[in-house]
Amino acid sequence: MNQLVAYFRNNIRQNGMVMALVLIMVLFQLLTGGILFRPMNVNNLVLQNAYVLILATGMLLVIITGRIDLSVGSVVAFVGAVSAVMMVDWGISVGVTIVAALVIGAAVGAFHGYLIAFLKIPMFITTLGGMLIWRGLTMVILKGQTKAPFDRSFQAIAAGYLPGREIRIGNFNTIALIFGLALSVVFVILVLNARRNKIRYGFEVIPRWIEALRILFIVFAINLLTFSLADYNGIPIVLILLLGLVSFYTFITDRTIFGRHVYALGGNAKAAKLSGVKTERVLFLVYLNNGVMAALAGLVVAGRLNAATPKAGVNFELDAIASCFIGGASATGGVGTVIGAIVGGLVMGVLNNGMSILGVSVDWQQTIKGIVLLLAVFFDVMTKNREATH
Amino acid sequence: MANVILDMRGITKEFSGVKALDDVHLTVEDDEIHALVGENGAGKSTLMNILSGVYPYGTYEGMILLEGAECSFRGIKDSERHGIVIIHQELALVPDLSIAENIFLGNEQAVTGIIDWNKTIHRAGELLNKVGLDENPSTLIGNIGVGKQQLVEIAKALSKEVKLLILDEPTAALNDEESDKLLDLLVGLKERGVTSILISHKLNEVEKIADHITVIRDGQFVETLSRGKDDFHEDRVIRSMVGREITDRWPQREHEVGKEIFRVEDWTVYHPQYEHRKVVDNVGFTISRGEVVGFAGLMGAGRTEIAMSLFGRSYGQNHSGRIYIDGEEVPLRSVDEAIEHGVAYVSEDRKTYGLFLIQDIKNNISLANLKRLSANGVINPNEEIIQADDYRHRLSVRCRGLGQTVQTLSGGNQQKVVLGKWLMAEPNVLLLDEPTRGIDVGAKYEIYTIINKLASEGKGVLMISSEMPELLGMCDRIYVVNGGQIAGVLAREDASQESVMKIIMTHQKTLVKG
Numbered sequence: 001m002n003q004l005v006a007y008f009r010n011n012i013r014q015n016g017m018v019m020a021l022v023l024i025m026v027l028f029q030l031l032t033g034g035i036l037f038r039p040m041n042v043n044n045l046v047l048q049n050a051y052v053l054i055l056a057t058g059m060l061l062v063i064i065t066g067r068i069d070l071s072v073g074s075v076v077a078f079v080g081a082v083s084a085v086m087m088v089d090w091g092i093s094v095g096v097t098i099v100a101a102l103v104i105g106a107a108v109g110a111f112h113g114y115l116i117a118f119l120k121i122p123m124f125i126t127t128l129g130g131m132l133i134w135r136g137l138t139m140v141i142l143k144g145q146t147k148a149p150f151d152r153s154f155q156a157i158a159a160g161y162l163p164g165r166e167i168r169i170g171n172f173n174t175i176a177l178i179f180g181l182a183l184s185v186v187f188v189i190l191v192l193n194a195r196r197n198k199i200r201y202g203f204e205v206i207p208r209w210i211e212a213l214r215i216l217f218i219v220f221a222i223n224l225l226t227f228s229l230a231d232y233n234g235i236p237i238v239l240i241l242l243l244g245l246v247s248f249y250t251f252i253t254d255r256t257i258f259g260r261h262v263y264a265l266g267g268n269a270k271a272a273k274l275s276g277v278k279t280e281r282v283l284f285l286v287y288l289n290n291g292v293m294a295a296l297a298g299l300v301v302a303g304r305l306n307a308a309t310p311k312a313g314v315n316f317e318l319d320a321i322a323s324c325f326i327g328g329a330s331a332t333g334g335v336g337t338v339i340g341a342i343v344g345g346l347v348m349g350v351l352n353n354g355m356s357i358l359g360v361s362v363d364w365q366q367t368i369k370g371i372v373l374l375l376a377v378f379f380d381v382m383t384k385n386r387e388a389t390h
Numbered sequence: 391m392a393n394v395i396l397d398m399r400g401i402t403k404e405f406s407g408v409k410a411l412d413d414v415h416l417t418v419e420d421d422e423i424h425a426l427v428g429e430n431g432a433g434k435s436t437l438m439n440i441l442s443g444v445y446p447y448g449t450y451e452g453m454i455l456l457e458g459a460e461c462s463f464r465g466i467k468d469s470e471r472h473g474i475v476i477i478h479q480e481l482a483l484v485p486d487l488s489i490a491e492n493i494f495l496g497n498e499q500a501v502t503g504i505i506d507w508n509k510t511i512h513r514a515g516e517l518l519n520k521v522g523l524d525e526n527p528s529t530l531i532g533n534i535g536v537g538k539q540q541l542v543e544i545a546k547a548l549s550k551e552v553k554l555l556i557l558d559e560p561t562a563a564l565n566d567e568e569s570d571k572l573l574d575l576l577v578g579l580k581e582r583g584v585t586s587i588l589i590s591h592k593l594n595e596v597e598k599i600a601d602h603i604t605v606i607r608d609g610q611f612v613e614t615l616s617r618g619k620d621d622f623h624e625d626r627v628i629r630s631m632v633g634r635e636i637t638d639r640w641p642q643r644e645h646e647v648g649k650e651i652f653r654v655e656d657w658t659v660y661h662p663q664y665e666h667r668k669v670v671d672n673v674g675f676t677i678s679r680g681e682v683v684g685f686a687g688l689m690g691a692g693r694t695e696i697a698m699s700l701f702g703r704s705y706g707q708n709h710s711g712r713i714y715i716d717g718e719e720v721p722l723r724s725v726d727e728a729i730e731h732g733v734a735y736v737s738e739d740r741k742t743y744g745l746f747l748i749q750d751i752k753n754n755i756s757l758a759n760l761k762r763l764s765a766n767g768v769i770n771p772n773e774e775i776i777q778a779d780d781y782r783h784r785l786s787v788r789c790r791g792l793g794q795t796v797q798t799l800s801g802g803n804q805q806k807v808v809l810g811k812w813l814m815a816e817p818n819v820l821l822l823d824e825p826t827r828g829i830d831v832g833a834k835y836e837i838y839t840i841i842n843k844l845a846s847e848g849k850g851v852l853m854i855s856s857e858m859p860e861l862l863g864m865c866d867r868i869y870v871v872n873g874g875q876i877a878g879v880l881a882r883e884d885a886s887q888e889s890v891m892k893i894i895m896t897h898q899k900t901l902v903k904g
Contacts, residue, residue: 197772198772200772201772201775201776203775204791254771255768255769255771256764256767256768256769257760257761257764257767257768257769258767260753260756260757260760260769261760263746263749263753264746264749264753264757267746267747267748267749268742268745268746268747270742270743271742271743271744271745271746272746272757273704273725274701274704274725274735274737274743274744275725275757275758275811276702276724276725276726276728276729276758277757278724278726330748334746334748334749335748
């Protein structure tokens with residue numbers, strides 16, 4: 001038991017976020033009389049929040065460098081609008097449109113990155129300008145109107161499911177069940193491998209039974225999710241996209257030189273420069289990447305609405321930024337994890353969803369989300385202060 | 391004897407157990423210019439900070455008598471009310487405000503919070519007249535030179551009805567003409583009843599205008615010289631400043647100097663903002679394998695600028711000159727290239743330029759070496775831990791583990807982490823800028839041992855230090871840097887504090903003439 005307490009104390013920031021999420025989920029499960037975890041609602045949670053999670057992942061890198069990007073909501077709308085014009089007006093194929101949309105996102109991100117990193121224009125002004133420019137151009141392109149509908153295959157990105165819905169065990173979608181099990185197995189293998197490596201190199205590892213509990217908890221969470229989804233329509237395609245992105249960016253931030261340079265830039269730009277980090281280039285690439293992620297989110301949003309609208313993506317940048325901060329990223333840079341941002345995004349998502357089910361009005365929803373953001377950051381600052389004085 | 395305006399008695403000040411000042415006294419008479427001299431780190435600034443309330447009453451021992459009354463200043467505002475004004479080396483002026491606004495900053499000419507601009511401009515004009523500065527009070531501070539800014543600072547002090555003016559190295563950034571003007575002004579103020587305490591390294595200036603000279607050394611009072619009674623000659627003052635026995639504070643080392651490894655020729659660099667200001671002027675020097683070479687000089691001599699500009703042009707602009715490593719000319723255009731060619735630079739300011747305080751020891755040590763620890767841009771985490779741990783042990787960093795964040799380490803251990811980062815890069819040439827600044831004596835000895843070990847491994851070490859005894863104890867050769875130039879070079883046998891000071895003073899004169 002002492003070991004368990006020590007484990008939680010040593011990882012209070014990571015575990016704190018997860019515990020907060022679990023707490024909020026349980027709270028709303030009770031308050032909504034069990035509606036929160038109904039299969040259809042779990043499915044909705046995934047589909048509703050996919051875009052925020054994608055944006056939060058990209059925004060996280062920006063925030064680690066100690067900056068923010070206010071333009072992503074407008075880029076979401078802009079990319080949606082361009083895609084709509086390409087497909088609906090010009091009849092260009094879905095595949096080509098998707099590639100073009102991502103290239104446009106990269107170009108937009110590169111534009112912001114170039115101004116910020118190389119021309120040293122303050123990031124706040126640059127991305128505020130971007131926010132206005134891309135929103136404005138969206139309205140120009142759409143002439144203030146909504147453009148729809150899209151091809152089914154385009155909608156599938158945001159609202160489609162893995163095929164094989166008719167294969168069922170009892171009431172459950174077999175593919176989803178297998179997917180959950182496969183994911184669990186991959187996860188267990190990865191964890192055990194990492195543990196074995198650590199032991200082989202003679203490093204400290206957490207006690208075996210705590211590791212076992214941790215694995216059990218996560219495997220349970222994975223299968224709870226896939227079971228619910230199996231009970232409904234199966235695995236949403238956007239969930240696979242999300243899992244891919246989270247794995248990829250976790251790898252980038254944890255294991256690559258580029259990732260380490262991003263943290264170094266945010267931690268101390270001058271020292272990073274004197275250690276051979278090409279700080280301008282890193283900053284440029286981070287903004288470029290964020291443009292691509294915004295474009296991806298733009299495609300998902302357009303696909304889910306089955307329309308491009310001038311008002312798409314309003315305030316999305318704020319949701320993404322809030323997710324990162326709730327997830328433990330530091331406003332001064334140098335700190336933050338992809339998983340943290342995802343957990344932060346889920347906290348916001350569950351709050352939104354739960355309060356909507358309860359019929360809490362939008363104004364109160366905003367207020368409560370704001371309070372949660374402040375509480376999360378307050379908790380973070382307190383633990384950090386305590387660590388510093390230790 | 392004239393009236394005594396200020397009497398500081400038995401001043402002792404400790405910083406976390408280290409005595410920066412030990413029973414120092416300072417007696418200043420009415421209407422005089424009193425010079426305070428001593429080496430870098432002797433405690434001059436600390437003493438003045440106590441006088442001006444930066445270190446408030448209660449944080450030091452001893453007493454301050456101003457015109458016979460004991461003072462217990464709680465802050466700068468408090469001492470200013472008593473007529474004591476300090477002008478720091480780094481001027482406290484806001485570049486985007488006008489001269490008049492700066493003069494009355496914090497002391498605005500206002501009625502019930504509303505500024506009376508006519509009065510402000512008018513009074514500013516009067517004050518500028520007093521200090522002999524012919525500028526429009528509405529001119530922005532950023533648009534006038536450093537010399538004139540210095541005069542504005544004095545005008546600001548006069549606006550507060552100053553009795554005792556403290557000037558910390560006022561002429562350090564001024565050219566000869568500006569310096570003369572400033573010194574004349576001080577003499578003029580003296581005649582009008584303003585007493586000055588002048589901290590300066592320029593002993594020729596001190597010789598010219600001071601009535602008394604107080605020398606402090608290693609935080610202790612040495613003597614006070616009086617004009618007309620004592621010899622004010624530079625040599626006499628220098629001897630008093632440095633006259634200290636050098637004890638055995640340095641680990642022994644075999645001096646086996648090998649082939650030349652690093653050579654710099656005609657290295658010239660301009661200021662990063664002011665493209666016409668030469669900061670490094672035609673510098674040339676060499677380092678051989680197994681050699682520890684020192685850079686001595688006063689603060690602001692350009693030593694850091696030389697080292698940083700050589701390290702991948704990390705300082706300044708319009709670099710010109712040649713750098714050779716092992717006899718081969720190399721272009722060190724970026725930090726990356728410098729690291730690749732086996733050059734490392736450890737900054738004098740480890741918190742700003744060396745460390746990632748919120749990150750752990752491992753990440754700090756590995757950052758400059760990630761290429762070696764990775765394949766195709768992917769880091770091998772196990773290899774990283776093993777290597778970082780190796781350097782942690784080699785440098786005996788005292789910590790709970792590799793995962794401890796660097797901000798929680800002591801200064802000495804932080805410095806070892808920075809050194810660890812650069813040793814891991816396996817450099818052949820190390821440029822160490824104040825490697826022992828702000829760390830305790832024990833940790834200093836450990837750093838010296840590491841430096842000696844590096845030299846004995848055949849690496850070339852350049853050591854910049856403001857502590858003369860440290861250079862004399864560690865170095866095979868010492869280059870004396872002054873005004874961005876190499877003023878001279880001394881072999882180990884010829885080097886002494888006096889000879890270094892002598893070179894600086896002689897060179898200072900050639901600079902003035904040139």
